[in-house]
Amino acid sequence: MSAVDRAFEALRQQNKKALVPFVTAGDPSLEITAAALQELGKRGATVCEVGIPYSDPIADGPVIQASYTRALDKKIKLKSILDTIGQVTPSLPCPVVTMISYAIIHRHGPEKYLDMAQAAGVSGAIVPDLLVEESDKFVQLCKQRDFSLIQLITPTTSKERAKRILETSTGFVYYVSVAGITGERTELPPTIVENVKWLKSQTDLPICIGFGISKPEHVHLLKEACDGVIVGSAIVRRLCEAGSKPQAEVIQEVGDYADTLLDALNG
Template sequence: MNRIDQIFAKHAQNGTKALMPYLTMGDPDIQTSARLIHAAQEAGASICELGFPFSDPVADGPTIQASMTWALEHGIKAKDILQMVAENRSQLDVGLVAMVSYSIVHKIGDGSFIKDAIDAGIDGFIIPDLAYEESAKVRELILENGGILSFLIAPTTPDARAMEIAKASTGFIYLLARAGITGEQSDLPPDLAPRVEKLREISELPITVGFGVSTDNHVRQVVSVADAAIVGSAIVRRISEARERGSDAVVQATGAFMSDLARGLTRAPEGCEASQ
């Protein structure tokens, strides 16, 4: 059983929920990225999304775009990320999911990238610019090598298409809390709960929610209806704000924030329309 499947099965057995932080690899540098993954684990995260920097990300807002630009300008390569994962995998229990553009996968070679990533210790993939209709080859390669592939479902996705995407996904379903690009928001949409419930009617996969999840109370709201909360821009912003103070400051500030987010896994949501 894939590590992602094991993690969600354990949460289901224990009646608990998962925190999934997103981290841009190479921001501020790959050594600090490794430390941040360890900090996420210590904070209570179950799975980390590892963002592979790309010059033209399709779903990321200005915070993550700026983070990717920093990493690219400082020379980060996919091979550096996989080497770091391989060096740290034995010390980590968290699941590792690559958030990666298909342009990167295709440039390296579908089979080569997927095999190298899974051999290094990557458990799964989110490829936001790969439509599920065109994913058969990549999906087969990932499954053959023991990985999982999750697709995004947006609020604007028609029901029939959402059903097909859910069927094509393995490991978990990634439900966007809102349409558009990533970024921090003050509130989550009130229709989140019914959208989660509709997906539960068509799939037994765990449902994760991201895009706009920014605070511990957002985490509380999300996990009151879904299986995991994904937080990206709010974490990346804290990395960029601490960057000039050095690696220790980045890890300390970001680790503390992730610990705050993890507290939302166990407390009742405050003012949560999504839980009604």
Template sequence: MTAIDDLFEDLRQQGRKALLPFVTAGDPDIAFTGELLKALAEAGASMCEVGVPYSDPIADGPVIQAAYQRALDNGFKLQQVFDLAASLKPAMKMPMVTMVSYSIIHRIGLEAYVQRALTAGYSGAIVPDLLVEEAAEVSRVCHAHDFNLIQLVTPTTPRERQVQIAESSTGFLYFVSVTGITGERTELPTDLVENVQWLKQQTDLPICIGFGISGPETARQLAPVADGLIVGSAFVRRIAGVTPESRGKVLQDVQSFAKELLTAMGTSI
């Protein structure tokens, strides 16, 4: 059992849903990212995704693309992602996972990445550009290290393929709510709930919905069918433009927004 497995089991027993904010490592600097993660944990977030900046974004909308670019322009280095988790590990009870391109993992080596991430304090990785046909070795290595491999299912993924993805994933499944890139939306597909309900019948993995969740209203709509909600752009947008003078205010704003989402999900603490 990993920390993520334990988390979802605890939430299930309590009848609660997970809130999974996404933050960009190094935007505007790694020290602020650490403060942000601590603030989100204090607000009641269940788990956080730490995005590893990459110059060739995969499915990221303009808000997250801009955050990645700010981090890279400010000198972000991959080692900072590991140092960040290691610095938080002694006091951080909230599980953290990296959102990372497979090209980065491949560059430093699969075994090396998993070992470094696990040692630092990460419980798993979301690898959005990992094809299920190429996932067997990644799944094997992650399983050997008790490190969760979280993969994505999209609205256009054929149902047979969705089952394949579920079989090679651990921790939870990331269900992409809309076709296209990340970003806040006021309307979500009408068949989203039906599609998630079908997938829940095919796997015992928790299913978390991401992409397009803009605020409490969309959170309220999706919480009943999901095991957790992933919110990225709506958080990242609140961080853009932060200055040394405004950091405290931004952290308060992020905490307030997290609590609004949790209340809408029926999961406030």
């Protein structure tokens, strides 16, 4: 059982839902990334997701794209990111997973990437550009190491393909709420509940919903249908303000924001 599995099992026993916050590594600095992870863990995040900046982001909206660009402009490398994560994970009360392009994994070599990630205390990965048809080798490597491979399913994924993706997923399933890019939205499609209900009939894995979730109202709408929510752009936007505000104030604001989402999930 992986650290991600254990985190969701603990929630199940408490009859609670998961909050999976996303931060971009190195935006505005690796120091702030580490502080944000510590704060989000302290506030009660179930799993923290760290985005590894990439020059060709997949499905990321303008807020996260801009954060990746800022981080890349500082020449931040994977080793520095994993070193920073490794400084935090020993005391973090929740597991960390990376959102990473398979191009980066391939460049380093899948086994070397897994060696580096696990040495840093990383418990899993979300790899949005890894096609299920080409994933067998990496799926097996991850299973051998008890490293969660969290796969994405979208509203346009056929049921036949979704079943195949579910078979290769571990940890939890990332359900994309909208056919589009990440970003804060004022409302979410009503078909989400129906689609997630079908997915839950096909797997015992937890289903977490991401893309466009930024308000407690969104969480209220979705919490009965899913096992958790993933929130990215709203957190990344707050963290980028550390360039113009005191770091402690920004971290506090991110923590307070997480509290509002957790209250909506489990209050």
